[in-house]
Every structure is written in C-alpha cells, then in structure tokens.
Amino acid sequence: MSIFVDVALPAAVRKQFTYHVPKELMASVQPGQRVWIPFRNYYAIGVIVGVHNQTPSFKTKPLRKILDEDPLLSQELLKLTQWISRFYYSSWGETIQAALPAGLNFVSRKYLRVSESVDDAGLSEDQKEIIEDLQQSETTLNEAKKRYKGTGLNKVFSKLLKKKVIEIWEEPDLKVTVATERQWIWAEGRNEESVQAFLESDDANSELKWIEALSYIAERIPIRQSDISEESVLTSYTLKKLRDEGWITYQDVEKKTEIDHLSHEPESIKTLNEDQEKAFEKISESLTKEEFANYLLFGITGSGKTEVYIHALKQVVENGKGGIVLVPEIALTPQTVSRFYRIFGDQIAVLHSRMTNRERLQAWKDLNSGKKNIAIGPRSAVFAPVQNLGLIILDEEHDSSYKQMDPAPRYHARETAIVRARENDAVVIMGSATPSMQALNMAAKGKCEMLELKKRHAEAKLPEVEVLDLKQYKGAMRGELAVPLFMEMEEALEKGEQIILLYNRRGYASYLQCEDCGHIPQSPECSVSLTYHKRKNLLMCHYSGYSRRADTNCEHCGSPNLKVQGSGTQNIEEQLGDLFPEASVIRFDRDSTSRKGAHEQILNTFGEGEADILIGTQLVAKGLDFPNVTVVGVIDTDTELAFPSFQATERMYQLLSQVSGRSGRGEKAGTVFLQSRQPENPAIQFAKKHDHRGFARQEMEFRKPLYYPPYSRLIQFELKSTKEQEVSQAAHQLTSSIGRVVPELAVLGPSPGAIPWMNKKYIWEVTLKIDPEKGAGYIEAVVEKIMGVYEAETKGRFSSVRVNVNVDAIQ
C-alpha cells in the first residue's frame, strides 16, 4: 500500500500538494512535520497537513526528507490554522507560517560543497586553499562570500563556482541555537589570592588601566558581559589585555532573558475583594468543570481585572494545565509582565516583537516541551504551543491590535482564541473597561457571560473628568495647554505628584478643522469624516469614494480659519520644558522606545518618580499602573474623531476612558482634562461620565439601521496595483462579480482606499456585508465563488492587480 501526504506550502495559494512517501520514510511520517519536497524545478519546505492512502489521479513525486522527528504542530494547532485559513480566507501554509516562530519557519540556506569529480592536479595554490577551507568545515554561500570579500581570493572563489568545482547546495535550515554571551572567568591556575599577591608585588603599576581592571574584576568574577556597566574599567581593551596576560578567560553561557531579573514572590498574590471574588468564582466553576466557557470581564479602569486573571491562571496551573495571556502589543510593558512574573516566575514565557528570532524560538520551545506553561504576548501568542491549554485571557479585548491587517492571515485574535478554547474545553476571559460592540453583542446574545467590576479597589475612585473647550481658551493657552490644565499641573508638581499627557497623532489621518466652531468636514454619503490629502489638496471619503477640493471656508460657520491638524509629541515635549523648567519630562512614543529595553527604562524612570511628566502617544493610555499619577491631560481629543471610519467615535471613546483610567489609581484622588474643540461630542460626554453603557447603547443604535458590525460582518476586498486605471476597473469588475454571486447581499464601494496610494501602489476597496452568524464554511464558499467568477470574467485582463481578502476588516 502506498502512503500519501498532503503538504501545505508557505505561499498564497489556497491549496495543498500531494506527494507519495518513500518506503524508508513510511514509518515516520506524521501530520505537523516539516518536509523537504520537490516543487516546480526545485525543492521547498512545507508542512504535512494530512497523511492518507488515497491515490490521486495524477502522478505524484516522492517527498525527499522529513525535517522534524516529532511534529512541530500539534493536531490541535493544525486544526486551528485550518479554521483560520477558511474563515479568514488565507492559505493554510501561510497561516501555519504565522503560527510558527521565525526560527522554525520555512527557511533554507545555501551551502557549499566541493564537487566529487575535482582533480587536484590542475589547481593553483589559491584554488587549493579555498577547497581545503570548504572541505574542513560546513560553509554557507554567504559565509564564504563574506570570508573572501576584499581578499585576493575573491576572484578565485567566483571562478571555482563558475566552473562548478564548488557546488551550491540548498538545505533546509534547521540550526536552532540558543543565544549565548560571554562570561568572564579565571584563567587556569588563577584566583583571587594570586591577584592579591600580584597587586602587592612591585610588578603591579597601579597607574595602568589594566591593573586597575584586574583588581576590579577580581571582586566580581565570574561576570557576564551583559552585567558589565558601560562606565566601568572593564572595557574591551582592558579585558583583552587581562586575557593576553593570562589572568582571565571566558566561556559561553546561555543569555539571560529579559524577565530573569524580575522578582518572584508567589506568596504576594493579593486577596480578592468582594466583587473580584464573585467574578472569579464563576470563572473558577468553569475551570473546574473543564468545559468551554466564555466570560466578558467588564471592569472599570483600576478595578483589578488583572488580579482576577492571576487567580484564574493560578487555578489553571495548579491543575496541571497551561494558559495564554494576550495583551495589546503596546501594553506588553515590563510592568505588565512583572505582575504576572511575581506570581508565576519561571512558568512564564514572554513572546513579543522586540525579541530576536532566537529568543522567540527559545520561548516557543519551552512552551512546546511543557517546561513553561504560561505564554504572555500580543496577538500572535494565540498560537503559543501551550500544552494542555486550560485558559485564554484577552486583556483589553476591544483593542484594535488584535486584528492582523497585513499580511495574510488577516485573523482576529479574539475569534481565534474562542475557537481554540472551544477545541480544548478551555475557558476564555475577555477583559475590558470599554468592551467592544462585538463583545457586548455576544453577551446580549448569550454567547458569553458578563461579569462586572464596578468599583476601583479599596478607596480609589474614578477621577473627575473636565472637558476644556479649546475654542473658549483661545486667549488663555500656555503652549498647547489650556490654563486650567496648566494650573492643575503646576499644583500637582508642587505636591510631588505625577502627570501623564496624551498626544495621539496618527500619521496619515490628517484632517481639516475649523478653529472657530470645531467643525470637521464629513462625507455626505457616509458617517465618516473626510481625510485631508495634502498632495492633491483634496478631502476624501474612502467608503464611498467621494472627494472634493479642500474647503477654503468652514462649510458650517463660514470662517476662513481652517487648520490642518497634526503635529508631534516631540514639539510638545519641548514646550513643556519651557513651561515647567523645574519638572523633568519624558517622552513615550514609538520613536523613543525603538531601542531594545527603552520601554522598560522609561517606565522605570517614571515609576521610581525620577520624572514628573510622561508625555506620549496612545502608548501611555494602556495598562500603566502608577498610583502617584493624579493628573491626566489629553492635549487634542479631536485627533481620533478624524479617523476615517465609522469606528472613529468608538476608538476615541475607548482611548479617552483608558487614558483617564491612569489617573487616581492610588490613595490620592485624580483629575482628567480633555481638551477639545467639540466638547459636546457624545463620545467625550460619555467619557466624562465614565458611562460606557450609555456610549454603547448610542453606538449600537447608530450601527443597527446601517447594518454595520456587529449586526453584519464586513468582508473587505482590497485591490492593489501600480496601475491606477487597472485597479479601478478591476474594482468595478469585482463589484459586479459579487453582485452576480450574492445579489442579495449589501456591498459598499468600490472606492479608493483610505490611503489610496501606498508603497507605490494604488488601492481600491470593495466591502461585502454578510450575516454575522455565518461561519467558516460559508465564508470560504462565498469568497471562493466570487473570486472564481471574477477570474473567469476578467480572464487575466487585470494581471497587475492583486486582490486581498480581509474578513472582519472593521468591527
């Protein structure tokens, strides 16, 4: 009997390829293993997604090699990635690729080997040297190129390649190494006493740097390279000298991870207060039953949701199971991690984008092997290979970073978490102070159970929120700060309290606003504001495709004072320096945190009270817990409103609630100032009253008649091309294809993208509204049919146009 395997490749093709298994490999094939297969004229790496004995109708090739002894992907994760590939209309292979850490991905390397038929006799000395080099150790093409570059051997090397004396051989890259660093230790026969004796002898000239270094290192040895501070006498020069003099040497040791220096005090777990206990008991019941359950933990900012998560996780690990904690990427600060680390210590593996591939791979392996059983990370941690999964927590469930936009798979971590939990009889906790419309809708329909925390812990109260109408303070500004905010800041600084300022500038959402009445031009066809395009001086709506020349006068009050909004946090930081010369200000945004460890440093500085004012983009809004912060100011509330989507108000409302929530978390009462030119805006008014329910009610009433999510699900087709004409024609064609396949469904567009020209490509969009109750099978079938009809009708006419499908592009 023959055995066949279906293999998924990390490419955009939504199809698997079948190979037969040679006899000698039959006993070892398993789904989830990576394999090396002949593909087109070459070889490729893929993952086995199925093993069977149904002979296909075509002639199969044999698979060449199995790359993993044990499957990399469990059945459970294979199934999950398959579901994603159907629901989000991606290829299974690219979904698997997204689920694996980069180090275990589909990478191959080009190695060199010397041809077997090489004849020593005809070779020059140089040629022989290179060949000996290559025979001695395994060398990749890149390594060799680097080695010979700029040397006399470079030409010789190229010639050998050309003559095929040296052959290039591609192999899958399976090298998996742990990150190491140097640890300095005594050289053979040396120790502290011998150093003492030497230092006291006449040979030791204490003026010399390296002698000073010797006495310094003697007290610290063994010492890791990463523990040597930059100011110390241990420089690369002195270390080398000490080595040359035979005092010290080094060994390679496994690098410490970022979290190794956090403190671990499991007994410091907090006793839950009454409300928390109530919520926890519910969750605990489901955990005990080991049945799927989905909870929406709706708790105001500072109510202690994190404590509830910790207790739930504790129960899970005590029962020998594992858990995943998902947090928005920007909330994955050392502060968040350390709260979990304190209780769970080494059981935790952290996964985040600032890690190197190696670090991520290490974390992945620790989870896969069961050495660690809790994963904390952003969106992609939903794929963490946690063994025996019992709980998935989604903190800040409403956060938009849970949706992957580009590239495929364009999955949403919330939906994925729910599917994964269901498969594992695990529990989901979605936590938020400002639950999404999706989550509230789930609760309304009984698809999840809502648990509420309505009070802050102990005596802490929600802060007073004051809305400052910038139109009224025109003559009473200190820089960008209206006088009341400025005065409150002065007072707080005097009392030694701290301040957080938010200035959220979204790069591309530039917009026009009237300085006199606050009006922002709106699209006449959709309920979104118009984006200002500077290059063409146009106002555009990316939903309907509507556009017009930018106004010169306010269409509302006629004022000529229209301002293009958008300046940066850096300007404001400088301004603050002038306004509060005594205060120390630090900036927290993507620029200031790009360096590794910068995140941690900034927050530590602020947490330890070494800075008084923290100014930043939305990075400052999420998850930070500093009890000494009593003033929070939002410098320009209106930036969010201009975001070109019906979700703009929701986003703004969430951001305002989140950032307001940073104030008054400790014993001292807090205040919040929202500066706006539209103080009457309902989102601002609801935020002022901390009234999420009121806000949600209004938002739902607005969405329902328009058949927007959660009353529908939006499938967005994004068309891209370098050719402007083609892409717009293709978009119209696709719209009519959709009309033919599902004439009963509503379609938005076609229209140019929110950013109509990006990376030198023109973008158009067509959006389909489907019934939100429909599942993966329906979505896959409908989209497949639409794409089929589109392709048949266009017959390759728009070959430059690429169509991306984005399910749940907007929620």
Ligand SMILES: Nc1ncnc2c1ncn2[C@@H]1O[C@H](COP(=O)(O)OP(=O)(O)OP(=O)(O)O)[C@@H](O)[C@H]1O
């Ligand atoms: N039961 C408790 N005992 C002692 N302290 C608590 C308790 N619950 C919460 N706290 C403290 O109250 C503060 C706020 O709690 P936490 O950060 O968990 O709230 P949260 O709901 O996650 O907040 P946010 O949504 O605003 O980020 C923290 O400093 C926390 O340590």
Ligand SMILES: [Zn+2]
């Ligand atoms: Zn106006």
